[in-house]
Amino acid sequence: MKTMKILGTAAVLALFAGAPAMAQDMPKVVLGMSGWTGFAPLTLAADAGLFKKRGVDVEIKFIPQKERHLTVAAGATQAVATTVDTFVAWTSAGVPLTQVLLLDKSKGGDGLAVRNNINSVKDLKGKTIAVDGAGTTPYFVLMVMLKRNGMGPKDVQYATLAPNPAAQAFVAGQYDAASTYEPYLSSIRNAPDKGKILHTTIEYPVVVDMLAFQPDYIKKNPKTVQAVVNGFFDALEMIKKEPDKSYEIMGAKVKQTGPDFAKSAAFIAWQDKAANQAYFKGDLQAFMKEAADIQLESGVIKKIPDLKPMVDDSFIK
Known part of the structure; x- marks a missing residue:
């Protein structure tokens, strides 16, 4: 399982180089x-x-x-x-x-997209899912869906991608499924030939x-x-x-x-x-x-x- 990426303090602070000075008033x-x-x-x-x-x-x-x-x-x-x-x-x-x-x-803004030949979470056993790393929301949503369907983290394979790249990769024909959220989930909704939304936070309000x-x-x-x-x-x-x-x-x-x-x-x-x-x-x-x-x-x-x-x-x- 992928662990959380740890950045050094200097690297984190570098993200904010050039930030505007504090407003005086x-x-x-x-x-x-x-x-x-x-x-x-x-x-x-x-x-x-x-x-x-x-x-x-x-x-x-x-x-x-x-x-x-x-x-x-x-x-x-x-x-x-x-x-x-x-x-x-x-x-x-x-x-x-x-x-x-x-x-x-x-209320449907987070979801699991799958190829059209996949009809249940259990069908994902052994399949590869594009999802952000452990400790992120898409990963948590996926873990909940697996658990509630009698599965666990070891039952699927992972392609670690942030929410937007995960949706883009899925629409491009890569991987068997993708866990992502809006506004990126809508790119999959708008490409029905590439796949479908299997479940969202309507069924899993987490x-x-x-x-x-x-x-x-x-x-x-x-x-x-x-x-x-x-x-x-x-x-x-x-x-x-x-x-x-x-x-x-x-x-x-x-x-x-x-x-x-x-x-x-x-x-x-x-x-x-x-x-x-x-x-x-x-x-x-x-x-x-x-x-x-x-x-x-x-x-x-x-x-x-x-x-x-x-x-x-x-x-x-």
């Missing part, structure tokens, strides 16, 4: 994330000036998921967005992070995205954390009031038109304050435990970390 937060559609309101809040209206200068950096936590450890980012299961893995690996905001839940900061940063900068959370909710309001403009801004970040981005957004559900408050009451904690158990069994983590410090609901009240 407001605190600066560098936020590490990906082009996942569910994170897009964060892009909207940054590009439409919503964060700055709240008194915080947020710079978005696209960083591969398997390296994102290392930038936090190196001090190159102050905030990161990823899935609940990934936060569990990072904390287990010695990079503690506290989740403060529920961003989105996937992709839940959160925003987190290091515990010490939260203690020292609660007002800044609150401003970032409020900026996200402001972005959701802008999407409601000005959908076309919002989709254009969010789509531009991932090289999509507004209408194409809107199609991708149909496969995720952004979470407002009420949804946050409900999820933090117990569902989050229960899912963290389930994710930790699956990752321990699949060898992604060696021990289950203390999960309690990973949650802070004070910013969504």
